[in-house]
Amino acid sequence: xxxxxxxxxxxxxxxxxxxxxxxxxxxxxxxxxxxxxxxxxxxxxxxxxxxxxxxxxxxxxxxxxxxxxxxxxxxxxxxxxxxxxxxxxxxxxxxxxxxxxxxxxxxxxxxxxxxxxxxxxxxxxxxxxxxxxxxxxxxxxxxxxxxxxxxxxxxxxxxxxxxxxxxxxxxxxxxxxxxxxxxxxxxxxxxxxxxxxxxxxxxxxxxxxxxxxxxxxxxxxxxxxxxxxxxxxxxxxxxxxxxxxxxxxxxxxxxxxxxxxxxxxxxxxxxxxxxxxxxxxxxxxxxxxxxxxxxxxxxxxxxxxxxxxxxxxxxxxxxxxxxxxxxxxxxxxxxxxxxxxxxxxxxxxxxxxxxxxxxxxxxxxxxxxxxxxxxxxxxxxxxx
Amino acid sequence: xxxxxxxxxxxxxxxxxxxxxxxxxxxxxxxxxxxxxxxxxxxxxxxxxxxxxxxxxxxxxxxxxxxxxxxxxxxxxxxxxxxxxxxxxxxxxxxxxxxxxxxxxxxxxxxxxxxxxxxxxxxxxxxxxxxxxxxxxxxxxxxxxxxxxxxxxxxxxxxxxxxxxxxxxxxxxxxxxxxxxxxxxxxxxxxxxxxxxxxxxxxxxxxxxxxxxxxxxxxxxxxxxxxxxxxxxxxxxxxxxxxxxxxxxx
Numbered sequence: 001x002x003x004x005x006x007x008x009x010x011x012x013x014x015x016x017x018x019x020x021x022x023x024x025x026x027x028x029x030x031x032x033x034x035x036x037x038x039x040x041x042x043x044x045x046x047x048x049x050x051x052x053x054x055x056x057x058x059x060x061x062x063x064x065x066x067x068x069x070x071x072x073x074x075x076x077x078x079x080x081x082x083x084x085x086x087x088x089x090x091x092x093x094x095x096x097x098x099x100x101x102x103x104x105x106x107x108x109x110x111x112x113x114x115x116x117x118x119x120x121x122x123x124x125x126x127x128x129x130x131x132x133x134x135x136x137x138x139x140x141x142x143x144x145x146x147x148x149x150x151x152x153x154x155x156x157x158x159x160x161x162x163x164x165x166x167x168x169x170x171x172x173x174x175x176x177x178x179x180x181x182x183x184x185x186x187x188x189x190x191x192x193x194x195x196x197x198x199x200x201x202x203x204x205x206x207x208x209x210x211x212x213x214x215x216x217x218x219x220x221x222x223x224x225x226x227x228x229x230x231x232x233x234x235x236x237x238x239x240x241x242x243x244x245x246x247x248x249x250x251x252x253x254x255x256x257x258x259x260x261x262x263x264x265x266x267x268x269x270x271x272x273x274x275x276x277x278x279x280x281x282x283x284x285x286x287x288x289x290x291x292x293x294x295x296x297x298x299x300x301x302x303x304x305x306x307x308x309x310x311x312x313x314x315x316x317x318x319x320x321x322x323x324x325x326x327x328x329x330x331x332x333x334x335x336x337x338x339x340x341x342x343x344x345x346x347x348x349x350x351x352x353x354x355x356x357x358x359x360x361x362x363x364x365x366x367x368x369x370x371x372x373x374x375x376x377x378x379x380x381x382x383x384x
Numbered sequence: 385x386x387x388x389x390x391x392x393x394x395x396x397x398x399x400x401x402x403x404x405x406x407x408x409x410x411x412x413x414x415x416x417x418x419x420x421x422x423x424x425x426x427x428x429x430x431x432x433x434x435x436x437x438x439x440x441x442x443x444x445x446x447x448x449x450x451x452x453x454x455x456x457x458x459x460x461x462x463x464x465x466x467x468x469x470x471x472x473x474x475x476x477x478x479x480x481x482x483x484x485x486x487x488x489x490x491x492x493x494x495x496x497x498x499x500x501x502x503x504x505x506x507x508x509x510x511x512x513x514x515x516x517x518x519x520x521x522x523x524x525x526x527x528x529x530x531x532x533x534x535x536x537x538x539x540x541x542x543x544x545x546x547x548x549x550x551x552x553x554x555x556x557x558x559x560x561x562x563x564x565x566x567x568x569x570x571x572x573x574x575x576x577x578x579x580x581x582x583x584x585x586x587x588x589x590x591x592x593x594x595x596x597x598x599x600x601x602x603x604x605x606x607x608x609x610x611x612x613x614x615x616x617x618x619x620x621x622x623x624x625x626x627x628x629x630x631x632x633x634x
Contacts, residue, residue, distance in 0.1 A: 228492075229503035231484065235492055238481040245440060246493050246552060247467035252500040 005222040013305050014215050020047075021211030025204030041200050046319065048207040048275040050312045055214045055268035057295045057311035058304060059261040062221050064293070065302030066230060067257050068237035070155075073162030074265050075289035076169050077137035079279070081266025083173075084136055086186035086279040087120060088129035089197070093190050106188070107181045117179045126193060133270040134263045141262030142255065149251035149258075154240070163286045170284035185280025186273075197274050210271045214308070217264050221304050224257070233257060294338045300348025309350060388454035393418040393556055393586050394439065399448030400610070401434055408434040409445065410610035416556070421582040423597045423618075424590045426607035427630060432590045433476070435607070436558050440473045441466040453555070468498065472554035476561045478541035482534030486525055486544055489533050490516050493548035516551070522580065523547035524573075539570040546577065557581065559589045563596050575599040594618075606630075 024047055027039040056078050063069040095102040099109040103116060122128040144165060148158060176182035195202040224230050235243045236250050244250050273279045282288075292311075299310020314337070321330045341348065347355055389395075392415040401409040409431045416422055426432055437443035438450060441463045450458040456469055467473075481489050494512050497503075520526040523543040528536065533544060542562055549557050559578065563571040575596060578587060591597050597604060597618055604621050606614040614624045621627050 224504065227504045228506035229500065231488060231492055232500075232503055234483055235481045238483055239479045241442075242475070242479045242481065242548075243492075244463040245467050245473045246548065247464050247498045248492075249462075249464040249498065249500070253503075256500045 002223065005219070005226040007222075007226075009305065010218070010222050013308075014218065017211055017215050017218075021208045021215075025208050028204050029200060041203055044200075044203050044207050045275050048203070048210050049272060050315050051207070051210040051214050052268045052272035052275070053292070053295065053315055054308040054311040055210070055217050055271075056265050056292050057299070057307035058214070058217050058221060059264035059268065060292055061296050061299075061301055061304055061307035062224070062264070063257055063261045064296060065304075065307070066225055066237065067233040067254060068240075069254060069258060070159045070293070071162045071258070071261075072159045072286065072289050072293060073164075073166040074261070074292055075286075076162075076166035076284055077141060077262040077265035078269035078272070078288075078292075079166075079169070079173075079281075079283035080137045080140065081133045081269030082273040082279040082283060083180060083186070083269075084123075084129055084132040084266070085270035085273045086189075087123040087132075087180075088126060089189040089192060089274060090181075090186050091120070091124035092192065093188065096190055097188070105181075105186075107176075107184065108179075111176060119179060130270070133266050137262040137266035137269075138259050141259045145255045145258040149254045152251075163289070166284050166289055167286050170281050170286070173281035173284060181280070183281060185278055185282075187278040187280075189274060189277055192274050197277065203275065206271065206275050210275070213267055213271055217267070218304060218308070220260070220264070224260070225304070229253070229256075291334065294334065294341075296348075298337065298341050298345075298348055300351030300354075303348070303350040303354065306348050306350030310348065313349075390415070390451060390454045391418075392416060392451075393420075393453060394588070395449070395451040395454070396435075396439075397449040397451075399435075399438060399445045399450060401431075401438060401443055401445050407610050409438065409448075412448070412607070412611050414605065414612060416586060416588060418555075419582075419586055421578070421587040421589070421600065421602045423600055423602055423604045424588060424607060425592070425594075425597060425604060425621075426613070429609075430607040431610040432607055433560065434610075436473060436560055436590065439466075439558060440471060464498065467552065467554075470553075470555035472549035472552045472557045474542075474545050474549055474557070474559045474562060476564065478538065478545050480533040480536075480541050480544050480548070482532065484533055485530050486520070486533055486536070487516065487529045489544055489548055490519055490551045493551035495551070495553040519547050519550050522550065523577070539566050542566065542570075542574070543577070546574075546581075550581065554585065556586045556588065559587060561591055561593075562589065563591065563593050571596055572599070594622075 024039055024044060027037055028041060028044050031038040056074065060071065060074050063071060090105045093105065097106040099106055101109045104113060123132070148161060153161065172178050173180055174183050180186070189197050191197065192202065225233070232243065232248055232253055235248070236253060240250055269283070295311040295314045296307045297310070298314055299308065300306030318330060321327065321333060326333070345352055394416040396412055396414045399409050399412045400407065412431065412435060424432055424435070434443060438445050439458060441458060441461050445459055452458050452469060452471065458466055461469070481492065484492070491508065494515065496512070497506070517526070520529055523546060525540060525544060525547065528540065533541065536544060546559070546562065562578070563574050566574060571593070578589065578600065581587060589600065604616065604618050605612055606621050606627050608630050613630060614621045614627050
């Protein structure tokens, strides 16, 4: 199953990511500030953020591109992973907070709380926190998915209830008495594993770790989609009833892939938080989840690499536009981008390139399978 | 399992289903013997598709008994379990996995472990490959084996779907309007194909096309308003006054 998963495209993609993972920290740490090739630390963090978003996009592509499950609430899993990491980082502050309380984080002292709530127990341990990064989003996806898929909630109805899920979490986390920092969220982090989160070396290491997580996520996705499991996912996307009448228990497949995807999103969120230095309820905003879906659509759903490329490109554009004169128009631009891609580039960037290359092969061999595997790719009349 | 209560492969007794007060099935009773091929005809709304839905677990009947192989109560099982028991279903509209190749469509249909947790490590056996090749021959799609199913013609999709049913290796095949939208030549070939399949398997065909039903030359059941109106050879039922009335209007 491994050799089939690691095709040429995957190896090239992993090699490129690996090179970035080494080059960016190296150019940041080894070169003097005066060198034209020096990568400033703020860029390392910015790129690190992009890589985390790419992992989130990858997790969405796995369920949307391959199984046709459009989750508009994946930002919630990302944020939950982020909160788990944030809680670990808060516990590392110890007595260095503004109030100097060795046991309680500042916001709890402010709320006059006397002891650590149960939900925070164990978060001073890094392994426990990392377990929670996977377990909390995974468990939520498992329970949520179990009810939704068993009741055969599909299509737009599923998308709407995932929006409701992330919105409900947004409201809950906004409350001060919910115990996770209220609207201020968790911030003022000092150390991660004993290293200063602000230090250049830590930031470079976090960047490299994010790249590594993305590579790992990519390999996991490839193994899944290149196996019979992936064939069944595509079958469910194409004709759910047919898959059922062939004897496949559709809800088990959906639940499995939805949970795996939520865990991946959680890891992305956990790596994001120490690099941006804050996690607040805003991350649960329904708009965030929709934006992440747009990254996948732009890059090309059902291609994996497209999700990564889409996430990086759209976020690069966002950084560029929101820091210039065009800043007030960014949301219009994002909306226009989504409409434009849907109308003129329904396969996304990678999907279109793959389709174009397959088209050139068809002229040679008359009929070649479409490598993009996207649903739209097989119905060009409907898509164009 | 429980003791066998009927020699019939499929046994429906007084099955009723209503949707918002409309009785789609109204005390339908029907038995299909092992190895039989049966044609089911009836005007629109007679309950043919609802009957298929009940047998395959898509719709739960309000009342009545549905037994498979004399001992399995189909009303208590879901689609996937019923499929694994050995009932294959072909839809009215050809339903195949468009972005999979013809081979992959069959590969997914071939009998075997269906569980999600073992699917990642699944490997194809040589026996499965052989079986796939023989099915491709039967459904005349050997030359198209690596084409995408979405690029096949309508008739080819119908055959691929029948091929997927064969690959599933069911005891009973339910075939809903297999020749809808087919050319005369394709219709003829399909009748031949179903007869070949019937050598080993029990087949229930729902069809509108009378020439096709005649070409099959099997026992016919006429449904009307959710129950059986007449049963017998095609000549017998087409002489039945009630059947003529129902088909031609009063």
